[in-house]
Ligand SMILES: [Ca+2]
């Protein structure tokens with residue numbers, strides 16, 4: 025009885041060995057370009073799975089980062105006043121200026137990358153408005169996204185909604201400015217509209233693992249090739 029079981033085990037091991045040998049031969053028989061394509065797909069698959077859409081959370085009308093790399097798109101403007109949007113980092117002031125768009129010269133879909141913003145940090149946008157019609161022609165005022173208290177009239181000047189996406193702008197967060205002082209003209213919140221999208225940055229450890237994994241596969245392939253060449257000699 026014991027002997028029979030031993031024999032069965034030995035036969036199982038032999039069968040597994042034969043199967044592995046066949047798989048190994050089949051793998052080695054793959055042309056080099058098929059192997060390269062597999063590696064490419066592995067890379068491509070890995071990088072796309074790290075990208076997320078619509079990644080931003082809001083608290084009231086404040087825009088808060090979840091730790092991604094952000095791009096701002098110009099969505100459009102329905103306004104009489106001229107306005108220029110500026111990214112000011114996490115400060116509602118004149119520091120850290122990055123000029124984005126002029127509402128009369130920018131094209132919808134135009135974009136500016138503002139880079140990585142750590143999770144939890146607010147992204148503040150400022151709108152520099154020049155009143156070009158009405159009783160105060162030439163008056164310049166600045167309004168900020170977020171809290172009303174930041175603005176010269178103490179009113180909220182942005183609405184935050186979700187932008188569904190179109191042919192030139194991806195899905196993202198819609199930051200919609202009202203350019204009217206004390207809402208004297210209207211409150212349509214469509215005078216200067218931005219769309220913010222975020223892209224997840226692969227963590228260094230993920231990239232390292234991916235790198236070492238690929239390096240390992242490449243080294244194995246090289247060894248296999250060398251072994252084969254030595255067999256031929
Ligand atoms: Ca308007």
Ligand SMILES: [Ca+2]
Pocket residue numbers: 202203204209210211212213214215
């Ligand atoms: Ca308006």
